[in-house]
Amino acid sequence: MSSRKVAGPEIETLIQLLAKLPGLGPRSARRAALHLIQKKDQLFAPLTRAMEVALEEVRVCSTCGNIDTSDPCTICADPRRDGTTIVVVEDVSDLWALERAQAINARYHVLGGTLSPLDGVTPEDLKIADLVERVRAGGVVEVILAVNATVEGQTTAHYVTDQLAGLDVKVSRLAHGVPVGGELDYLDEGTLAQALRARTPF
Amino acid sequence: MSSRKVAGPEIETLIQLLAKLPGLGPRSARRAALHLIQKKDQLFAPLTRAMEVALEEVRVCSTCGNIDTSDPCTICADPRRDGTTIVVVEDVSDLWALERAQAINARYHVLGGTLSPLDGVTPEDLKIADLVERVRAGGVVEVILAVNATVEGQTTAHYVTDQLAGLDVKVSRLAHGVPVGGELDYLDEGTLAQALRARTPF
Numbered sequence: 001m002s003s004r005k006v007a008g009p010e011i012e013t014l015i016q017l018l019a020k021l022p023g024l025g026p027r028s029a030r031r032a033a034l035h036l037i038q039k040k041d042q043l044f045a046p047l048t049r050a051m052e053v054a055l056e057e058v059r060v061c062s063t064c065g066n067i068d069t070s071d072p073c074t075i076c077a078d079p080r081r082d083g084t085t086i087v088v089v090e091d092v093s094d095l096w097a098l099e100r101a102q103a104i105n106a107r108y109h110v111l112g113g114t115l116s117p118l119d120g121v122t123p124e125d126l127k128i129a130d131l132v133e134r135v136r137a138g139g140v141v142e143v144i145l146a147v148n149a150t151v152e153g154q155t156t157a158h159y160v161t162d163q164l165a166g167l168d169v170k171v172s173r174l175a176h177g178v179p180v181g182g183e184l185d186y187l188d189e190g191t192l193a194q195a196l197r198a199r200t201p202f
Numbered sequence: 203m204s205s206r207k208v209a210g211p212e213i214e215t216l217i218q219l220l221a222k223l224p225g226l227g228p229r230s231a232r233r234a235a236l237h238l239i240q241k242k243d244q245l246f247a248p249l250t251r252a253m254e255v256a257l258e259e260v261r262v263c264s265t266c267g268n269i270d271t272s273d274p275c276t277i278c279a280d281p282r283r284d285g286t287t288i289v290v291v292e293d294v295s296d297l298w299a300l301e302r303a304q305a306i307n308a309r310y311h312v313l314g315g316t317l318s319p320l321d322g323v324t325p326e327d328l329k330i331a332d333l334v335e336r337v338r339a340g341g342v343v344e345v346i347l348a349v350n351a352t353v354e355g356q357t358t359a360h361y362v363t364d365q366l367a368g369l370d371v372k373v374s375r376l377a378h379g380v381p382v383g384g385e386l387d388y389l390d391e392g393t394l395a396q397a398l399r400a401r402t403p404f
Contacts, residue, residue, distance in 0.1 A: 008271030014256045017249040023230035032223045047219040051250040054216045069210030
């Protein structure tokens with residue numbers, strides 16, 4: 001809105017806060033606010049209610065670091081999950097992405113970031129000790145490091161592997177290679193080199 | 203999220219409702235929900251509070267149809283606004299757009315849409331009679347039709363003009379032509395023809 005006052009401060013505040021959501025900017029936040037106001041009963045009221053409930057109920061799982069409305073979280077509490085495998089991820093968004101793929105029925109461990117000495121992120125800032133504790137408690141056969149294929153992710157993976165050394169657990173990491181549906185022409189040299197090195201019998 | 207249960211229903215509900223905001227889809231709604239949860243105190247709580255307040259306070263101005271937290275709205279109640287000019291717009295979003303331009307210090311009238319017989323939108327569905335009433339009440343010198351340059355917008359403009367005929371008021375419409383910053387090469391023939399017809403002395 002302009003510096004000229006055209007609406008009550010309540011609407012301006014709403015727009016400014018909506019603009020802080022990822023994916024929305026000042027312009028789309030204004031559109032979103034208007035959409036909410038014009039769909040008061042169908043969307044505005046239910047969304048407000050859902051936010052009140054989520055704000056009240058959401059907590060971090062004390063076992064794995066997942067976000068849920070219960071602690072332990074739905075995944076940690078699910079007896080059908082294979083508790084012998086722990087998939088280690090950087091963030092909850094990665095956990096959600098892996099769950100969408102429905103590729104594994106394991107438990108998770110959210111580190112809460114990656115090691116980054118320049119940004120002041122040390123091992124103590126991540127839930128690495130908690131992971132070692134979970135493995136030490138027994139029953140875990142494999143730890144899968146599902147971290148991002150970035151320098152920070154790989155550094156963190158190496159550090160976690162070191163911490164798990166000496167414990168009776170298999171440590172693996174995600175395969176690197178050509179993404180499914182990917183075209184070679186568009187891939188970077190590092191990915192192509194890795195895909196060649198890790199080639200499999202056809 | 204997947205059909206597999208990975209989080210409590212409260213979070214799924216929140217994501218589904220966020221996905222209904224314009225500018226957000228299922229994927230970005232998930233990201234937005236996670237962002238909210240991870241910025242609980244800085245964003246989630248204040249936004250929820252702002253929504254509660256706006257949901258409670260927002261109303262439609264009974265004079266002009268603007269959306270505000272007071273009735274009459276901030277614009278209608280502002281004594282520094284020139285009440286002799288009424289700018290007629292289709293939607294509140296158009297009013298907000300004109301206010302951002304800060305080009306006029308007039309009052310507004312929101313029709314709430316355009317005439318569209320195929321969609322069953324008749325003059326009774328729009329606030330046209332209210333506009334005629336406002337003009338008839340006196341004190342209005344000019345009505346500026348700031349409707350979209352679409353077939354429906356122009357049809358509505360003609361209808362409104364007919365309804366105002368006989369009343370002592372000047373009716374004008376927005377100029378059509380080359381948008382400021384526009385390149386001729388990219389403009390449609392209709393705009394170019396109109397810009398030529400309405401050429402002004404240099």
